[in-house]
Amino acid sequence: MKKILIYITLVSGLLLTSCSSDLLTPFTPGSLTEENAITTSSDLQKLMNSTYNIFSDRSEIVFSSVFTDEVGIGYANGGQGLSEEYIFLLIPSSAVPAKIWVGTYSALARVNKVIQYADKIIPANAADALLISKLKAEALTTRAYGHLRILSYYSPNLKDDNALAGILANKVFTPEEKINSRVTNGVFYKQIHKDLDDALIIYNGLSNYLIDNKVASRNFAKGLKARAYAYKGDYINAEKWADEVINTSQVTLANPVDYLKIFFTDDEPANKEVIFRLKRTPQQNSQLTNLHNGWCSVRPNLNGSPFYEVSRSLFNILNQRPTDVRKNAIVAPSSVIDPNYATSPDYRNTDKLIIQKYGGTENGTITSAVTATNGFNNDFKIMRISEMYFIKAEARASAGDLEGVGVVLKSILNARLGVVQIAPVYLNVTAAWVDILKERRLEFAYEGHRYIDIKRLAALANVTIDRDQADYSSSSSNFPAANPVNLPINSYKFALPIPQEELNANPDIVQNPGY
Numbered sequence: 001m002k003k004i005l006i007y008i009t010l011v012s013g014l015l016l017t018s019c020s021s022d023l024l025t026p027f028t029p030g031s032l033t034e035e036n037a038i039t040t041s042s043d044l045q046k047l048m049n050s051t052y053n054i055f056s057d058r059s060e061i062v063f064s065s066v067f068t069d070e071v072g073i074g075y076a077n078g079g080q081g082l083s084e085e086y087i088f089l090l091i092p093s094s095a096v097p098a099k100i101w102v103g104t105y106s107a108l109a110r111v112n113k114v115i116q117y118a119d120k121i122i123p124a125n126a127a128d129a130l131l132i133s134k135l136k137a138e139a140l141t142t143r144a145y146g147h148l149r150i151l152s153y154y155s156p157n158l159k160d161d162n163a164l165a166g167i168l169a170n171k172v173f174t175p176e177e178k179i180n181s182r183v184t185n186g187v188f189y190k191q192i193h194k195d196l197d198d199a200l201i202i203y204n205g206l207s208n209y210l211i212d213n214k215v216a217s218r219n220f221a222k223g224l225k226a227r228a229y230a231y232k233g234d235y236i237n238a239e240k241w242a243d244e245v246i247n248t249s250q251v252t253l254a255n256p257v258d259y260l261k262i263f264f265t266d267d268e269p270a271n272k273e274v275i276f277r278l279k280r281t282p283q284q285n286s287q288l289t290n291l292h293n294g295w296c297s298v299r300p301n302l303n304g305s306p307f308y309e310v311s312r313s314l315f316n317i318l319n320q321r322p323t324d325v326r327k328n329a330i331v332a333p334s335s336v337i338d339p340n341y342a343t344s345p346d347y348r349n350t351d352k353l354i355i356q357k358y359g360g361t362e363n364g365t366i367t368s369a370v371t372a373t374n375g376f377n378n379d380f381k382i383m384r385i386s387e388m389y390f391i392k393a394e395a396r397a398s399a400g401d402l403e404g405v406g407v408v409l410k411s412i413l414n415a416r417l418g419v420v421q422i423a424p425v426y427l428n429v430t431a432a433w434v435d436i437l438k439e440r441r442l443e444f445a446y447e448g449h450r451y452i453d454i455k456r457l458a459a460l461a462n463v464t465i466d467r468d469q470a471d472y473s474s475s476s477s478n479f480p481a482a483n484p485v486n487l488p489i490n491s492y493k494f495a496l497p498i499p500q501e502e503l504n505a506n507p508d509i510v511q512n513p514g515y
Contacts, residue, residue: 002499003042005154006292009467010140010172011263014277014439018309024029026120031332033472034248038113038117038121039121040121040124041124041128041131041132042122043117043121043133044114044117044118044121044132045135046115047110047114047117048111048114048135048138048139048142048215050110051107051111051114051123051139051142051277052142052215052279053140054103054106054107054110055103055104055107055145055146055278055380055382055457056278056280056284056289056380057099057103057289058151058289058290058291058294058380059095059096059103060096060100060153060228060448060451061291061380061446061447061448061450062294062295062450063085063096063100063510064448064450064451064452065294065295065308065445065446065450066081066085066143066308067085067086067385067451068089068450068451068454068465069311069313069314069441069450069465069466069467069484070310070311070314070441070446070450071295071309071310071311071355072308072309072310072311072353072467072468072470072471072477073086073307073308073309073348073471074295074296074306074308074309074348074352074481075306075309075348075349075352076296076297076305076306076307077306077307077308077348078307079203079309080279080307080308081308082479087479087481087482087486088301088481088482088486088487088491088493089481090493090496090497090515091273091497092497092498092499092500092503092511092513092515093499094497094499096496097153097496097497097499098500098501099155100149100443100496100501101150101154101166101496101498101499101501101502102499102501103148104150105146105150105167105169106156107142108143108147108169108487109144109169109172109173110173111139111142111143111146111167111457112139112143112170112172112314112469113172114135114136114138114139115136115139115140115143116172118132118133118136118139118424119136119252127135128324129209130206131336133202133205133206134202134206134209136202137187137199137202137203137206137216137218137221137503138215138217139198139216140195140196140198140199140202140221141195141196141199141216141217141220141221141224142164142216143169143170143195144191144192144193144195144196144221144224144228145216145220145224145382146169146198147165147166147168147170147188147191147192147195148168148188148192148224148228148231150165150188151165151166151185151188151189151192151494152165152226152452152455153379153451153452153495154166154496154497154498154512155185155188155292155497156472156492156494156495156512156513157185158185158231158232158233158455158456159232159233159456160185160310161184161185161186161189162184162186163184163185164182164183164184164185164510164512165183165184165185165187165188166181166182166183166188167181167182167183167509168187168188168191170191170195178506179506179507179508180506180508180509181200181508181509181510182509182510184496185232189232190391191402192224192226192228193225194224195514196221196224196228197227198220199216199218199221200218200222202219203218203221204218205448208513213251213274213275213276213277213279214277214279215273215276216276217276219245219249219251219275219276220275220382220383222241222244222245222248222249222275222431223241223242223245223249223275223276223383223387223388224383225237225241225406226238226239226240226241226244226245226340226387226388227383227387227391230242230391230394231397231452231456233398233456235394235395235398235399236395237389238394238395239392239395239396240390242388242389242392242395243388243392244391245275245385246385246388246389249275249385250271250274251272251273251274251275251385252273253273253385253386253389253411253412253415254268254272254273254415255418256325256415256416256417256418258272258273259273259326259329259416260325260328260360260362262274262331262381262384263284263329263357263358263360263378263381264329264358264359264360264361264362265368266378266379267295268293271365273384273386274381274383274384274385275382275383275384275385275387276381276382276383277379277380277381277382278379278380278382279379280377280378280379280380281310281377282377282492284377285371285375285376285377290359290369290377290378291359291378291380292355292356292357292358292359292369292378295307295308295309295355295446295479296308296354296355299367299369299370300332300334300355300356300357300358300359300360300367300369301332301334301354301356301365301366301367302334302335302336302352302354302360302365303334303347303365304354305475306352306369307353308355309353309355310330310335310353310354310355311353311467311468312329312341312351312353312467312470312471313466313467313468313471314330314441314445315331315353315436316439316468317442317443318330318331321417323417324416324417324442325416325417325418326416326442326443326445328362329356329357329360330356330357330445331353331354331355331356331445332354332355332356332360332361332367333361333363333364333365334354334364334365335352335353335354336350336351336352337351337353338350338351341470342469342470344470344474345475345476346475346476347470347474347475347476347477348476348477349476351470355446356374356474357445357446358378358446359376359378381447386415386443389408389409389411389412390408390412390436390439390440390443392408393405393408393409394436394438394457396408396432397429397432397433397436397460400429402425402426402428402429402432403423405426405432405435405436406423406424406425406426406432407423409423409424409435409436409439410422410423410424412439412443413439416442416443430461433457433460433461433462434461434462434463436457436461437453437454437457437458437461437463440453440457441453451494454489454494455494455495458489459489459490463489464484464487464488464489465484465487466484467482467483467484476503491514492512492513492514492515493514495512495513496512497511497512497515498510498511498512498515
C-alpha cells in the first residue's frame, strides 16, 4: 500500500488529461523536492489533471459488462474473458481487482497532494487564489469519488457500517507508514461526506463560479452525496440530494437526438445530461485505452473484430421498444440479427449484435471510432442526470410509494422514447424494484454500473444475473460455467478480492471472505 500511496513522490512524469490544451504540459519534479516543485497554481492544476487521467481507465466498465449480463461472446472472440470474468472466476491474482485497487489509490495519492499543497501555495493574485480554492474543491470531491469507488467494489455489504471497506487514504502517506489496515464502511462514509461537505463550502464561496462538466464540480459533489446515500440504503438523504441536483443543477435529461450525441460524438448541447465526464483528447487515442476497444479490436461495427457483443438477454429487452433511443445507442445498425437464434446451429456467426455505444452511428456501417492518432476517443461519462432520477425512484420504492416510482420513471421514458408515456403501474414493491433494475440496465449499459447495481438491488427485486441460454449453452458458445446459476445473488464474488499485490506488501491487510 505504501508503494501506491507515495507513488506520486517517485514518478518522473505524468500523463495528463485536461479540458484545454494549455494544461497538457507534463508535471516533472525531476530532482527537485516537492516543496520546490509544487509552488504555483499551474503545478497544482497539472497534478489535478493527472488525477483525472488515472481515473480514465476502462477496467471497471469492461469488467462490469463481462462479469454480469451486458455482453455475449463475440464472433471474433479469441478467448478474451472466457477463462475468467465471463465464467465468474475471481481470485486475488486476477487482473481487474488489482487495476481498480491500484489505479484508485494511485489517483488518491495525487489528489491528497493537491489538497495538501493547496493550503501551502501563496497565490499570485485574487484570481489565482480562486483557482487554488477551486482545485482544492475538485480534489476533495474526487477523493470522495475514489473512496466510494473502493467501498463499492471491495466491501461485502454496502449497507453495513461495520463491514470492511478499504484503506482510508485521507492524507499523504510517508515511506515509514508501511502497514495499513482496512477500515469499516462507516469510517469510509463519514470521510466521503466530510470531503463532499467541505468541497461544497468551497464551491459555494467561489465568486463567479461556472460549472464545467469536464472537471469535478459542485453538481458532481451533490450527485456523489446522493449516490453514496443510495449505496448505503439511506434513501431519505439519497432522495434529498437527488432532488437537489435535479432542481438546481440546470442539467436536464437529453432528448433522443442529444442522447446519441453524448455517446457518439461528445458534442451534445450544454447542460444536457452529463454531470461529470472524464475528458479525453485525440492525443490519448489508443486501442489500449479507448472505450470502444474494450469490446472490439478495431471499431464498433460488424467488421470491427468484436470479441464481445450485446448480450441476447439485453437485446431482447431493447427489441421490445424499437423507438427507444437506447436501442439505437447500444446496437450498431450493421448488426446481423437472427430471429431464430435460439435454435441456430452456429449462434455466434448467425447472430451478431455489435456494441456501438461509444463512437457509434445512427445508420450505415461506418462509425466515427478509429484507431489512428487523431481518431475518435470518447469521454468517460462518470455521472449523468438520469442517475439522480433513478435514485429518486429507488427512494420512492423504499418508501413503498408505487405510484411515485412510476411517475419518476415516466420522466426517463418520456426522454428516451421522445413522446409522452403512460406512467408504469406496479402491483407490489418487488415489481417496482424489478422495473427500476431493468431500466437502469438499459440506461447505463456499458457505463460500469451493472455489477454494483446487481450487488445492491437484485435481492430487493428477487432477480439475479440475466443471461440468455444461447450466450453460454449453445453449439458455438458452450461455456457451462457461465450459467448464472453458478453465481447466486448472495455470492461472495460481489465483493472483489483484495489484490495479491496488496496482500504481499501489506501484512496487516484482511482478505474478503471466500477468497
